Structure formats: C-alpha cells, structure tokens
Amino acid sequence: MTQLFLEDRVVVVVGDLTRENVDAIVNAANSSLLGGGGVDGAIHRAGGPQILQRCREIRKTRYPDGLPIGEAVITSGGNLPARYVIHTVGPIYGNDPERESELLAAAYRNSLTLAVQHALTSIAFPSISTGVYGYPKHEAAAISSRAIKEFLKLDQSVQQVRLVFFHDADARVFLEHHELE
Numbered sequence: 345m346t347q348l349f350l351e352d353r354v355v356v357v358v359g360d361l362t363r364e365n366v367d368a369i370v371n372a373a374n375s376s377l378l379g380g381g382g383v384d385g386a387i388h389r390a391g392g393p394q395i396l397q398r399c400r401e402i403r404k405t406r407y408p409d410g411l412p413i414g415e416a417v418i419t420s421g422g423n424l425p426a427r428y429v430i431h432t433v434g435p436i437y438g439n440d441p442e443r444e445s446e447l448l449a450a451a452y453r454n455s456l457t458l459a460v461q462h463a464l465t466s467i468a469f470p471s472i473s474t475g476v477y478g479y480p481k482h483e484a485a486a487i488s489s490r491a492i493k494e495f496l497k498l499d500q501s502v503q504q505v506r507l508v509f510f511h512d513a514d515a516r517v518f519l520e521h522h523e524l525e
Contacts, residue, residue: 345358345512345515347519349522349524349525350493350496350524352504353496353502353503353504353505354489354493354496354505354506354507354524355504355505355506355507356506356507356509356515356518356519357506357508357509357515358508358509358510358511358512358515359508359509359510360386360508361383361386361387361468361470361508361510362386362387362390362391362424364426364468364506364508365425365426366425366426366466366467366468366504367426367427367428367459367464367465367466367467368418368421368426368427368428368429368459368462368464368466368467368468369424369426369428369429369430369467369468369469370416370429370430370432370455370467370468370469370470370472371383371384371387371429371430371431371432371470372384372432372470372471372475372477373411373431373432373433374433375410375411375412375413376403376410377399377400377402377403377407377410377411377417377431378400378403379399381476382476383470383475387424387429390424391421391422391429393422394420394422394423395419395420395421395422395429398420399419399431402417402419410433411431411432411433412433413433413434413435413447413450413451414432414433414434414435414446414447414450414454415432415433415451415454416430416431416432416458417430417431417458418431418458418462419431426468427464428462428464430455430458430459430467432451432452432454432455432472433451434448434451434472434477434479435448435451435473435477436473436477436478437477437479437480444479445483445487448472448473448484448487448488448491449487449488449490450491451472451473452469452472452488452491452492452495453491453494453495455469456492456495456499456502456505457495459502460499460501460502463501464502465501465502465503465504466502466503466504466505467504467505468505468506468508469488469505469506469507470508470509470510471484471485471488471514472484472488474514481514481517481518482517482520482521483521485517485518485521485522486521486522486523488507489518489522489523489524490523492505492507493523
C-alpha cells in the first residue's frame with residue numbers, strides 16, 4: 345500500500361521503518377533516550393551501539409533530566425540505511441489532556457525543523473505515541489498530518505516525508521482520518 349499526498353511530498357506506506365532509505369528516520373523515543381520497546385527498540389537494535397552511545401552523550405551534555413516531550417535531537421544512523429535518526433518524545437495519552445495534542449504536533453514539527461537545519465531532504469516517521477503511549481490512532485492521524493502539512497507549506501527543502509506504518513490496519517486508520525488534502 346502506497347498513497348501519495350501534497351504533490352507527492354508525503355508518502356504513506358506499510359513497512360519496516362528501520363529499512364527506509366531516507367536521510368533520517370524518526371524514533372518515537374522515551375525521554376531517557378536509552379532505548380526501549382517498539383519502534384525505539386527496533387531502531388537501537390538495527391542501528392547498533394553508535395546510536396546509544398550518542399544518545400548517552402546528549403543526556404550528559406544537553407538533557408540530563410531526559411528529552412522533554414515534543415522536543416527532538418539528532419544522532420547518526422549507525423548501521424541503518426538512513427544517515428541519521430531524529431529522536432523525539434511524544435506524549436503519553438491522558439497524562440496532560442490540555443496540552444497533549446500540541447505536544448504531539450510539536451514532536452513532528454521539531455523533527456522536521458531538525459531535518460531542515462541539517463539540510464536533509466527526506467525523512468520517515470512512525471506513528472508517534474500511538475503504541476504503548478496509547479494515543480488514539482484516529483486523533484493522532486489528524487494532528488500529525490495537520491502539523492506536517494502546515495510545515496511543508498512553509499518549507500520547500502524537505503522533499504519527501506514518509507509515514508511508515510508497521511501494519512496495514514494502522515495505515516488504513518491514518519488514511520481515513522488524515523488532513524493532508
């Protein structure tokens with residue numbers, strides 16, 4: 345399944361994020377930046393120890409208390425096809441109802457901003473916060489697609505944003521609820 349939007353700048357696919365051949369993939373990280381389950385664990389396993397080593401340096405020098413929700417940092421891609429990994433922390437659904445939609449949008453915007461700052465033209469995202477963090481997939485689809493669309497309206501340097509879903513069912517939910525058109 346492949347769907348194209350916004351003059352082919354946004355691509356929705358089903359696949360393995362760790363195999364995407366793009367400038368950067370986005371890690372739905374936890375604030376510790378030290379690996380975890382789901383997408384985070386898969387990226388650390390596939391990318392090798394260089395990613396964890398760099399994340400530890402970031403924790404020591406920039407974020408000793410952990411990466412704040414909605415913020416993003418960049419590391420090497422290690423052994424991944426992608427040259428870089430952009431790590432961002434999405435909100436845990438229900439922990440901050442007043443701000444969680446803004447925090448989720450910020451995770452996408454700040455990841456895209458880092459891509460631009462590093463002159464990257466292609467980036468692949470997982471569905472941030474919709475796994476163990478429990479964000480309803482239909483709500484996340486609207487929020488993430490709106491944030492991406494608004495960002496791409498103002499920026500021409502990012503040529504392709506890939507939204508990579510591990511399961512067909514998750515891609516279908518996104519396609520039913522996105523706001524890319």
